Amino acid sequence: MALDALRYVSSLARHGLGSFLRQFSGEVTLADLLARRAREQPEALALEVGERRLGYRQLAAIAQTAAARLAELGARRGDVVALVGRSSVGYVAALLGGAASGVTLALVHPELGGAPLREALSAAGARFVLCESELLGGVQAATSLPSASFDSESGAPFGEAASPLQLDPARGSCDFALVFTSGTTGSPKACRLPHSRVLAAACLFGAPLFDFRVTDKLLCVLPLHHGSPLMLGLGACLVTGTPIVLERRFSASELTTVARRTGATALLYVGDLARLLLATPEGPRDREHGLRVAVGNGMAADVWERFQKRFGVEQVREFYAATESPVGILNWAGRVGSVGNLPYAWMFGLKLARLDGEGELLRDAKGRLVECEVGEPGELLVRARKAGLGVYHGYVDQGATEARLVRDAFRPGDALFRTHDILRRDREGYYYFMERGGDSYRFRGENVAIATVERELLVTPGVRDALVTGLAIPGYDGRVGLAVLVAEPSFDPQVLEALRERLPRTALPRFVRRVTELSRTSSLKLRRRVWAEEGVDPAKVPGPTWALVDGAYQPLSAETYRDIVTGKKRL
16 A cells, blocks of 8 residues: 555655646636647647547637637626537637636536426526527527527637636636536535545546656547546546547447557546447457556446456556545555555545445444444545545535535544445455445446436326335446336336437436335335345346336346346346
């Protein structure tokens, strides 16, 4: 562990420390980093999307016109502007133009529509919307907020401004972005990302993990509306002057081809990405690429070494982090299956707390939480600081911010942030992610808000009552969505196809069971764990069950279930 700490400090000194310290002399946003790069290395490659390659001067000029467009829309410093789109030149320009002008950008999932979209806009307190032109119709159908659009291919109307990027004098005083998470209730929460948090993550976490070299180029196939690609991808690249390649959509079969074409040497991953790559047919060119390091979170132990062996990626550096969490953990040693260690964990107040049979925090006879023994799974808690490194910023909704804390936990007056993630720690201090707790689950790298999915199910024709939970299914990292429904006898699961218009694809339940009654506790809470433990194996559970395979909900037979768990069919 001591060697890991030395390696981290060495990489930090080479890559992130200088930029981190510059914020105290005025370089306070990602836009500041871009402006400096545009002055010092104007023609060096900054961004590559498809066939477009932009240097720092070009990117800064386009960001300036994006800032001007935000001003024309009426947005001023401190206003919340919802940004809706996928990774593109225009999207990056809007991010950096927003940072320069001091507006706060609410990064809304581009697949949201109708009521879920309105809910997200309301949760963020958005006053304006800026979106891709192809999404404008859906946005205007859902809200009357003033809106403007940009072309996802050309970035128009974001052209190249003649003047340098203009930085608002008080730009750092507002939040840079709001990123949506499920919070503690399962409803979408707008999580605050102040500029200081973004710079700290990029400088102290992302840059040292990648350990970028002069010839490196990062391939990011993840959407920028998530915290990891935003801070550890775009942010770390601006910190180190490393070019970033963005793909609008992830394709497992094309990833190594893209890596060869672009000359990428580093990869940012999440969740199932490695497993999906391994599910593609093996080919003679699997190792014909320049990828030397992969950084991310959620790579399962059973795919880790197979991924490295098949694709020849020398280093895999796993980490643990959450958008709201004050502290992250990183695996510098490459220990398979571990999210890493934190050599000075006591400084950040990391604790693993014991849970009872219902998944609630357990308190002893004195009313204090019980810390887990070595090897015992428990919920990760982190001290919630009000200032300095490890500060807890919370959500736009102050009630949600407070709800994420547990007070008087291990001693009177303390306050710890609840991650709702279950981890264990070995004798050497390495942490291992076990599962996601709380009223959400993680599927294909995205948190699925249970309450949001249940609300949409309850307004579906023929559904009387609904419960959503996550299942552990062989071959899938995280959890797979199960909807348990009390429905009319004539219920046809194909009506659930309408959910595609309102929910992200990852939120669609992959399994649907119809039952006569949903079991509840004495306090009328739904017993989600019971249904998750029962599962969907037709040989073990009664009643009709359907699975979302081949693009439609189909009756789940014993043969289909066997094909799913063995990987012959994909959900």
